[in-house]
Amino acid sequence: MLQALLYRTGKARPLFYRVEISRNLFEEASVTREWGAVGGTPRTITSCHTDLRAASRAADTHRQRALDRGYIRDASHLHLARTTPG
Template sequence: MLNLILHTPNTRRFYRVEISDNLFGEYTVLREWGQHGRAGRQCLRWFSNLRDAVSVAETARRHAQMRGYRLSEAGAAKGRP
């Protein structure tokens, strides 16, 4: 499982991208965004291969960073924002 946590400096907003596999050999990309301490919005997509899942997750990360989000080292290490 790959879990990236991004945040905006000086605000309480986060963006999370997670890739995981399931028992059926499929991969899912979960994107979650919102404010810390509140219920965030989520988008979940399924893929039949890891290459497509990684490509979509990388695109989501790149777009979030273009909007001002930065990788949170502490959150990524702990697996949460």
């Protein structure tokens, strides 16, 4: 399973966009896209592809479109990760 997780700020709530490639039960490659507000209910779409190469091209297209819309790879400035006291 491969995935890209992107974030976007500048709105009332930070947004996320996730693209994942995985194998399904029928030996096809699936591309799952999930997006929404961080902490909210996400929207999800899954598409099936006959081979890994086609799935990879589709996932890369979706990832690039999200980057073009202002999503970024690094979410360290969002303070989303839990920190342990110490």
